[in-house]
Amino acid sequence: MSACTLRLALVSDIHGNLPALEAVAADIHHRGVDQIVNLGDSVSGPLLPRETAQWLMAAGWPSLAGNHERQLLTQAPAQMGASDAFAHAALGAAEFAWLRAQPATLRLSDEVLLCHGTPASDLIYCLETIDAGRLRLADRQTIAERLGAERSALVACGHSHTPRSVRCGGQLIVNPGSVGLPAFDADRPEFHVAETGSADARYALVERRADGQWSAQLIAVPYDTRVVVQLAVAAGRDEWARALSTGYAS
Structure with a gap:
């Protein structure tokens, strides 16, 4: 990467929600970016896992393996949670091959690291701490400890489904939130x-400006949720239907 302006779109945690993914992709197209990257947890859930995988395979975006990709590839179906089991039953050989090719982290350059949770774990929230049953912003020391020796100017992470942009020790850490x-x-x-x-649906635009500094925009895209809410209800996942239609877990 040179010192010129660069715009990246960050997507994460699609969870088989193809209508949300299509809405985000259309919004990105109108804004114009140099590259789109996917931070993982792409297909797990009671919606459209195979169709979402096929869409992403055709798009060719760099995609990470999140914790749900790892679980889909390493756990027996009988041991899986309901969302992984639904996706596992829907995926075919081509989709599993695509999942197996995904890395846990990806370094786009000396300046940019992509991960799902933290650089070392797909299960740890990078920017959040659990407090009284809810996620809150972690303190700077905790974030620095989770980053460890990572010194990239931009670290992109997902997993918490919570859009955030945090500067810590000269680094910009961005969670685009969840597409799906x-x-x-x-x-x-x-x-x-x-x-x-x-x-x-959520995503982020990050930009390295001509002066070398990185900035971030956290973007929310409305879309018609009726189809995915109906799919969740049909699968017996009322908690998903509630989350998809309201943005609240209860």
Whole structure:
């Protein structure tokens, strides 16, 4: 990468929500970027896993393996959670081959590192701490510890579904939020919820300006959620239907 202006679009946590992905892709197209990258957790969920995988395969974006890709490839179906099991049953040989080719992290240059959670783990939130059952912004020391020895000027991460842009020790760390699932609850490492409060699909634009500094825009894109809400209900996943339609987990 040279010192000229560069614009990247960051997407993450699509979770098989093809209508949301299409809305985000259309919005990115209108804005113009040099490259689009996908930070993982692309297909797991009770929506359109195979169709989403095929769309991404055709698009050819660099894509990471998130924790759900790892689980889809390493766990027996009987051991999987409901979202992974649904995706596993829907995917074919070509889609699994695409998943197996995805790296856990990707260094675009000396300046840019892509990861799903932290550089070392796909299960740890980089920018959040669980507090009283909810996610809040982690303190600077905790973020620095999670980054470890990573010194890239820009670190892009996902996993928490929570859009954030944080500067820490001269680095810009950006979580674009979730394209496909704006709220969730989880039991590990302890019970907690993540909520954005709207049904919008999320992504981020990051730009390295001519002066070498990185900036970020966190973008929310409205789309028609009726199809995916109906799919979630049909799959018996009312919690997904609620999250998809409201951006709240309860």
